[in-house]
Amino acid sequence: MDAFQDHYPENVSHCYGCGSKNKHGHQIKTHWEGDETVTRFTPEPYHTSVPGFAYGGLIASLIDCHSTGTAAAAMYRQEGRDMDSLPAFRFVTGSLHVDFLKPTPLGELTLRGTVKEIKGRKVVVECTVFAGDVATARGEVVAVQMPESFGQS
Ligand SMILES: CCCCCCCCCCCCCCCC(=O)SCCNC(=O)CCNC(=O)[C@H](O)C(C)(C)COP(=O)(O)OP(=O)(O)OC[C@H]1O[C@@H](n2cnc3c(N)ncnc32)[C@H](O)[C@@H]1OP(=O)(O)O
Numbered sequence: 001m002d003a004f005q006d007h008y009p010e011n012v013s014h015c016y017g018c019g020s021k022n023k024h025g026h027q028i029k030t031h032w033e034g035d036e037t038v039t040r041f042t043p044e045p046y047h048t049s050v051p052g053f054a055y056g057g058l059i060a061s062l063i064d065c066h067s068t069g070t071a072a073a074a075m076y077r078q079e080g081r082d083m084d085s086l087p088a089f090r091f092v093t094g095s096l097h098v099d100f101l102k103p104t105p106l107g108e109l110t111l112r113g114t115v116k117e118i119k120g121r122k123v124v125v126e127c128t129v130f131a132g133d134v135a136t137a138r139g140e141v142v143a144v145q146m147p148e149s150f151g152q153s
Helices: 056-079
Strands: 030-033 036-041 091-100 109-119 122-131 134-145
Touching: 030 056, 036 056, 056 091, 056 109, 056 122, 056 134
Parallel strands: none
Antiparallel strands: 030 036, 036 109, 091 134, 109 122, 122 134
């Protein structure tokens, strides 16, 4: 299935969470299901916190990149534009808040995101992590369109 991340330009495809060019990273893939965005990810045994359960930092990074991808896709959708069209929307994380509701087991996880607000260069995304039917974590991300100067000192 066509994922948002498949449309990221090569020069922004190195992110540890979502970059297809980062062989050590999570390489998450996110797509629309109606008005929700969905990512499926299965943690590896080395993502363990307490045996049998996933490390919270992993959960946070999945929420982070799921949400920045959602932000970009939502902007394209709002403008009725194809994700390959120019100018490209590139988002970075301004703020990442995570509530860990229950221990998250090692096994397939589903992240479901909704767009709470689009205002100027900012998109606020809410994201819930499910293990089966159980919501184990909930996050909110403020994603901001990346300034042209990003990465330059
Ligand atoms: C599909 C194909 C397309 C291509 C698609 C490519 C995508 C390819 C991305 C790859 C990459 C992935 C990314 C992964 C996620 C990281 O891991 S990104 C790395 C971690 N994040 C960073 O390093 C960001 C560092 N911070 C910054 O550079 C700057 O603080 C920011 C976030 C760009 C914001 O600075 P700014 O541009 O000066 O923003 P500013 O004008 O002050 O604020 C704009 C709005 O955002 C709000 N805001 C800014 N910061 C915050 C904050 N911390 N808390 C709350 N609100 C905030 C402001 O309040 C303001 O809102 P309004 O007042 O308009 O309501």
